[in-house]
Amino acid sequence: MTTSRTQLTPFESRWLAETVRRHEERRGALEDAAAVAAARRLALVFEARILRRAEVLGEREGWRDALLRWRARMRIGLTVAAAMALVLGFTAAAGVLGDGGRPVNVVWALGGLLGVHLASLALWLIGMLLAGSAAGGAPQAGGVAARLWLRIVTVLDRSPQTADLPLALGGLLGRGRAAAWRVGAVSHGLWALALGGAAAGLLLLFATRRYGFVWETTILPAQTFTSLTLALGMLPAQLGFPVPDAATVAASGDAAMLQEAGRRAWAGWLIGCLLVYGVLPRLALALACTTLWRRAARRVALDLSRPGYARLRARLLPDSERIGVRDAEPETMPRPGRRGVHPAAGEGCALVALELGRDLPWPPACVRAAPVQAGEGGGHDEGRLDSREQRRAALAHFAAHPPRRLLIAIDPRQTPDRGSLGLIAELADRAVEAGVWALAAPAETGAASERLRLWREGLARLDFPAEALFIDAGAACDWLEEGR
Template sequence: MTDPIALSPFEARWLAELVRRHEERHGALEDRSALVAARTAAPDFETRVLRRATELGAREGWRAAILRWHGRARLALGGAAVLALVLGFGAAAGVLGDGSRAVNVVWALGGLLGVNLLSLLLWVLATVLQARRARVGPHAGGALGRLWLWLVSAFDRSPAAADLPLALGSLLGQGRVASWGLGAVSHGLWALALLGAALGVVTLLATRLYGFVWETTILPADVFVSLTEVLGRLPAALGFPVPDAATVAASGDAPMLQEGGRRAWAGWLLGALLVYGVLPRVLLAAACAGLWLSTLRALRLDLSRAGYARLRPLLLPESERIGVRDPEHKRSGWLPRPAVTPEGAGAAALVALELGADLSWPPSVPELVGAHPGALNEDFVRCDAGRLDSGEQRRAALQRFSAHPPRRLLIAVDPRRTPDRGNLGLIAELVEHALDTRVWALAAAPGPEQPAASRLPQWREGLARLGFAPEALLLDASAARDWLLAQDAEHRP
């Protein structure tokens, strides 16, 4: 099952968290084909975990559920944006009224900005407190952002989507990702609501006649003159009109009905709304969005979790540390003719080609042989021609065998490792320097302490491409010893 829409890196990690949570609670999923696909991905562990999760998520329906979730998220965000504009416009109409009564400029500004400023203060306090914590939960961010997240999750009750919010919270609980993302949504919606209020103020001021007044019982007029001047400095720097001291003082006795005074109050009210309401929210939304994208790019799976640690030996097996199988060697398809005559051949030789660290050398295999294990090991030690792990060791062996070619050469390999181009090419070169050659799969024989050799089919296939007969691959230690020392019997008088 393959979804035509590719997942983003964030969605892929979200899906991996979903798979991990499911397997930790309900047991491992059947993943044979997913493991095969994952091992073809890049060699790093996280990339293979993501590839496995993508394969399983497509089969189980989780991948499609995440894509549907994002579709609903965009739809809900668009609806919330429209609603914020409408509510902002309605708030402006409620504050200014229908023009039948004078507008109290203090109450009007407080009605347009008061709730916004209180919400902004709470957000700042929450952000400061969260900065002192090591981890931030999925409920960080503004109230509007959390409401949007809840609405998106509430409209899909399918089994595939049941764990989406929990997996998302588990992923976003790392660092400040959730805080910045939901903060960007919350500030953006507030900015739209205040922009709607500004549009409402402009529309109503353009179509109705309003008088402006400030009212007080105990405060002197100088307080309102100073307040108007302080709040009008930033709007005035941007070109908005500000009422002078005489206009402010006159508005305290009766509604300001003169055209110049009305325009000054209208410009002051609109400028304060834009400068102290819309502009800060826009800047904060942009800052949170930038931090969200930055933390999102740095987001990685917590591979120390038990659900991921279980996958490490499956996705990064010991036999694949050298990488995937290389392209076929240029010599594949034929077995070189040995450039050795029977008269020039010497004693038998045994070499080791890239054995695993758990396999001793010279061979010591008493658990694989029923009788006379000591004699068997002694024979192997007597024929030992060394390990061929490094390039220097390989060149030295080829030079030695070129000068003193063995009558029989037994090449011990670790069948748990994948045969690559270099190994098969070296075997083909060794064939040219021995009268007869066999390959011994040293770890292939099953036993209570010996794991099964999972790459034997690849070794058989690779040796067959070189031209070896099927019986040239030896699996039993006794058979390897009998073949290696058979020349003694052949030349015994």
């Protein structure tokens, strides 16, 4: 079964990109003409194009399959670890209870089941607090466990394609707390399974063997154990677990509790304490860490300032690309004059700006110097038409108040597309006469000349006469003034 068709998650896509970057920084750039071409077919988003390039290169060089093998191997490892945790928990329960030949010391039994768990939980909390207060918030909690886990998985696969995977993963997770949450989720999950296995072991052994219970002390008063037992049993009692009363606790200090009711109370107390103070906290922390890990993984992004990525910017986001109308032209393009406006219906003049670059001021200087007087027909500057809402509003306004002359300013540095040409046709339909002004038209050389030629050809297909395209600002403003 091949892994090439398996979909990568967004996090794994960034992991693959980091792997490619590290390899290229150490061993030189790869031949990537096909990968760059595939990336440049995506939207103008630098990271998205980097990820696409890395996916093509990763599939060609074998890194993608190696990453997927890692994912499968880690899942198998987690399954084995989960099974071992259950077995170890059951073994721990059998160890603290014994074979039933001697009474169970309830203090030692509870300490043996919860002691290491509580100590490791305290260390984890301290590590997370120290990590949160460290400079830069770099997570240290779980770092040793994470490195050990990565080393174990690496030993199982020593192929050349996997050499960069551990370092790439560490570098990707090293800038946030995602690694700590991931290790925490695994750690707490395994602890929950181990403690759950211990609880299952207690239940099975209590069901199949007869145990007596006792507590022992040399220097502490009996009241200490009575208070401790009742305090620890408060939360389990809320969940329905039995708790020994004060008389039962006192009697267990003199001799092993052999009465059936007393044995059941002690057995229920042990299982309840194990669940409430062991299994449930670990389950809650495992769920919380899993949620935080998923959120952190969604926020993980590539550091695009790294040299390995920065050198790709010019190739993945070139200043200019192949020009031309990129969308296929429909069989029938809209043409002005199909609905038309009767000359007697138009009044005044108006001008609009269609998707101008932000570096082009609006309204232009000649209009500010000699503003168009608004008439009853609404002859005035309608401003920029950048959003869909602005376009709809302008079309509705001109439909209700058609101008005698409408000047549509365009940015000739942009390549005309089907949408912009169609909007020009719709605007022209709502005026008696319409002109197009190539605002700040570039010198007619090279790519600039080619784009201007494409505008002329596009307007000609809309049946605009050649003189309807104005290059000179004075001519455009004069034509607009004549319509007043």
